[in-house]
Amino acid sequence: MSPRCWINGVEQLDITVADRGLQYGDGLFETLAVFDGQCPRFQDHYQRLRAGCDRLGIPLPDETLLLQEVAQAAKGQDKAVIKLILTSGVGGRGYTRPVNPQVTRIVMLHAWPDYPLAYWQNGIAMMLCQTRLGCNPALAGIKHLNRLEQVLARNEWQGNDYAEGLMCDTDGNVIEGTMSNVYLVRDNTLYTPTTDHSGVAGVMRHWILDNAPKLNIDIVETAISVEDIKQADEVILSNSLIGLWPVKAFETCEFQPGPVYWALLKHLLKDYPVVDV
Amino acid sequence: MSPRCWINGVEQLDITVADRGLQYGDGLFETLAVFDGQCPRFQDHYQRLRAGCDRLGIPLPDETLLLQEVAQAAKGQDKAVIKLILTSGVGGRGYTRPVNPQVTRIVMLHAWPDYPLAYWQNGIAMMLCQTRLGCNPALAGIKHLNRLEQVLARNEWQGNDYAEGLMCDTDGNVIEGTMSNVYLVRDNTLYTPTTDHSGVAGVMRHWILDNAPKLNIDIVETAISVEDIKQADEVILSNSLIGLWPVKAFETCEFQPGPVYWALLKHLLKDYPVVDV
Numbered sequence: 001m002s003p004r005c006w007i008n009g010v011e012q013l014d015i016t017v018a019d020r021g022l023q024y025g026d027g028l029f030e031t032l033a034v035f036d037g038q039c040p041r042f043q044d045h046y047q048r049l050r051a052g053c054d055r056l057g058i059p060l061p062d063e064t065l066l067l068q069e070v071a072q073a074a075k076g077q078d079k080a081v082i083k084l085i086l087t088s089g090v091g092g093r094g095y096t097r098p099v100n101p102q103v104t105r106i107v108m109l110h111a112w113p114d115y116p117l118a119y120w121q122n123g124i125a126m127m128l129c130q131t132r133l134g135c136n137p138a139l140a141g142i143k144h145l146n147r148l149e150q151v152l153a154r155n156e157w158q159g160n161d162y163a164e165g166l167m168c169d170t171d172g173n174v175i176e177g178t179m180s181n182v183y184l185v186r187d188n189t190l191y192t193p194t195t196d197h198s199g200v201a202g203v204m205r206h207w208i209l210d211n212a213p214k215l216n217i218d219i220v221e222t223a224i225s226v227e228d229i230k231q232a233d234e235v236i237l238s239n240s241l242i243g244l245w246p247v248k249a250f251e252t253c254e255f256q257p258g259p260v261y262w263a264l265l266k267h268l269l270k271d272y273p274v275v276d277v
Numbered sequence: 278m279s280p281r282c283w284i285n286g287v288e289q290l291d292i293t294v295a296d297r298g299l300q301y302g303d304g305l306f307e308t309l310a311v312f313d314g315q316c317p318r319f320q321d322h323y324q325r326l327r328a329g330c331d332r333l334g335i336p337l338p339d340e341t342l343l344l345q346e347v348a349q350a351a352k353g354q355d356k357a358v359i360k361l362i363l364t365s366g367v368g369g370r371g372y373t374r375p376v377n378p379q380v381t382r383i384v385m386l387h388a389w390p391d392y393p394l395a396y397w398q399n400g401i402a403m404m405l406c407q408t409r410l411g412c413n414p415a416l417a418g419i420k421h422l423n424r425l426e427q428v429l430a431r432n433e434w435q436g437n438d439y440a441e442g443l444m445c446d447t448d449g450n451v452i453e454g455t456m457s458n459v460y461l462v463r464d465n466t467l468y469t470p471t472t473d474h475s476g477v478a479g480v481m482r483h484w485i486l487d488n489a490p491k492l493n494i495d496i497v498e499t500a501i502s503v504e505d506i507k508q509a510d511e512v513i514l515s516n517s518l519i520g521l522w523p524v525k526a527f528e529t530c531e532f533q534p535g536p537v538y539w540a541l542l543k544h545l546l547k548d549y550p551v552v553d554v
Contacts, residue, residue, distance in 0.1 A: 003370070005294050014291035015299065017282050017383055022292065022362075024300030024424035032369075056425070057432060059294035085299075085368060088428075092389045093280070093308075093360060095424065095431035095455055106294055110370045134411030139425060146423035147372065148333070148416060151365075154372035155334060155354055170412055178372055 006107040009069055019104055019247040021087030024095065025145035032070065033240050034080040035273055039070055041240065044203045049086060052142040058088045061105055066105065073109045080111040081241060113241060120265065120275045121250025124163035124259050128226065129153040129178065132170045133198045141201040154178040164237055166250070169198045174224040180239040181205040184232035185260045190219040204238040208264060215263050234258035243274035283384045286346055286548040296381055298364030301372065302422035308345055309347065310517050311357040312550055316347055318517065321480045326363060329419040335365045336380055343382065350386045357519060358387040390518060397542070397552045400525025400534050401440035405503065406455065408428040410446045418478040431455040435504045443527070446475045451501040457516040458482040460507035463536045467496040481515040485541060492540050511535035520551035
């Protein structure tokens with residue numbers, strides 16, 4: 001499927017070069033799963049957009065309007081991906097925003113990614129990226145358009161030997177995968193890096209923080225080292241399209257999809273059918 | 278003057294939303310001064326693009342081709358600005374670049390900025406921005422498209438009370454202005470922050486590093502604190518459009534345009550007429 005795109009509600013594939021999304025990465029994005037013509041986690045994505053707009057100081061578009069534009073793109077799609085971008089709109093040269101920025105809304109419809117079933121059943125191989133994440137509380141946690149660090153990290157490998165790369169911050173703390181959040185399990189407790197100085201606070205991460213306790217799994221946000229990952233009972237990744245993946249190989253270590261992974265995945269799949277395992 | 282724009286040599290104002298410049302800020306830019314139909318520092322900007330393309334791992338367009346496209350935009354312009362953007366081109370969803378990225382070349386022609394003559398004669402007022410710059414050697418020095426930190430800093434003030442804002446990194450070291458490099462003078466020596474962990478290595482900064490010694494002014498790249506700025510004999514800013522500005526006010530401190538500023542400015546203006554002072 002060729003991607004389709006709506007800009008401010010009008011279907012078109014082009015955008016003005018003067019948009020500040022292109023000029024400065026002055027904006028935010030969300031990646032939403034479409035199942036059976038619906039976006040089941042729209043509210044969660046909208047809440048993260050709210051936090052992002054607050055942080056960047058750009059106006060948040062009306063929820064009903066955005067939902068309508070997303071629904072229009074999702075209509076008739078059995079399984080698909082919507083990438084929703086908000087930018088601070090069209091501006092002149094220079095970093096100063098217009099006095100009343102008119103946010104640009106971009107809704108892109110993409111094909112569902114074709115990951116092998118084995119990724120969920122047996123796990124994925126994860127590499128350790130050399131590219132580090134900078135630390136800046138002003139930008140941490142939100143899903144903004146300044147993604148060069150992820151681009152550089154993701155382009156450290158080609159081919160299918162690895163399905164994801166693990167990124168550390170400039171201090172050497174584990175933060176996230178290039179496109180996913182990361183968790184380790186020790187003694188039936190989940191640990192995941194904090195996102196207050198670096199990284200993205202994923203919508204699926206939010207779901208896990210909410211739902212792990214309901215399954216009697218404790219979850220702790222904390223500092224995590226590469227060594228901690230290596231010594232884990234289980235290593236798990238999450239994002240809105242994969243749901244959850246277990247890691248089967250990292251550096252010289254091997255892992256199995258474990259009970260915490262399976263409990264979370266089965267709970268997720270009740271109303272979020274990323275995969276049929 | 279309304280901006281004009283050429284994309285890959287063709288005059289047009291629109292670009293595909295699938296361009297990775299918009300999707301991820303995966304690219305670089307340069308801001309060039311046009312005087313009398315010419316871009317006198319094209320080579321210096323091209324050298325920085327070369328360094329940026331190397332760092333980001335994207336192909337560097339041919340120099341003759343770029344020069345030709347810049348010259349086409351500059352033709353007939355008495356005094357103008359060219360913003361030249363290179364992106365990693367059109368791609369699919371996800372951080373992985375196409376195997377053979379086709380770089381997008383964007384040449385935008387803008388009006389010359391209308392700064393008051395007094396900025397060069399008496400100096401400018403500079404505020405201290407709260408927004409910090411993250412540190413990441415992988416991205417430091419080059420002029421990439423991930424500019425949210427500068428956008429947030431520049432939007433800390435409105436109006437003309439300040440002409441520039443000073444930015445520190447997350448450790449509190451002075452790095453640069455939102456759109457300029459910064460220098461202090463003590464005992465006839467220039468000091469400017471290093472750009473190896475944060476900040477942009479400006480083309481005008483490069484000129485100053487080259488030319489200060491020719492004027493018997495020592496110049497040192499080093500760590501600089503806000504307190505160092507306050508205790509300076511002179512404080513100077515530079516970029517490709519302002520050339521040089523002296524700072525007259527910062528926090529509670531006042532400065533005068535001093536002998537180092539005037540020597541550099543007069544030397545610059547011999548073949549780079551940003552202003553008629």
